[in-house]
Amino acid sequence: MDSLEITISAVDGERAVEFWCDALGYRVAYRRDRYHVLEPRGGAGPRVVIQTVDAAAAVPGNVHLDLRVDHPEDTVARLVARGARVQGEVTEAGRTWTVLLDPEGNELCVCPARSA
Template identity: 40%
Template structure:
């Protein structure tokens, strides 16, 4: 996937690079690339996909994310349980529903929200 002016990279602010890399590599099936510094690059373990760049920042998350990741799955309950076991926190008690989609809102170990969705049908 390429952006018209180059590559698309998603940057996630984190407090602890190792903890965040452990979580997101397991959650997404990605691997670490390069040596960590203030940044840690995560790339798909197999095939192509969007690069995720973890950026260590000193400030704590304070408000709702304006941009977030959506992880799609055919088995919502199993995927949510897997992500919770990796260290995510569940922010919705019951699944949300709209236009045939069902989803939960979770947070990574740094509090960054993301959604786990089951498509219609």
């Protein structure tokens, strides 16, 4: 796996960014459309992505993992063989990723590795 991201859905993305930066000691790495990518200020750790959603899409506790991998198709096939279900694919801002549900119904995304 290239990297791990923890994604948090929020109706008020700006407020969530301020809260999580303060809570974790992170800083905003960059913003793209409705996504705010946070990273540790001084060291290693997973990125946190604040995903701004509308009120209809907001679900309390909607936190999931994004697995960034070199070969997404292989990872999806491996996880499906372990009991995951494909919920769908998302294409946004020129990127495509697969949304899965683990055997308990928890969401996770398998995404292409970020280019350096």
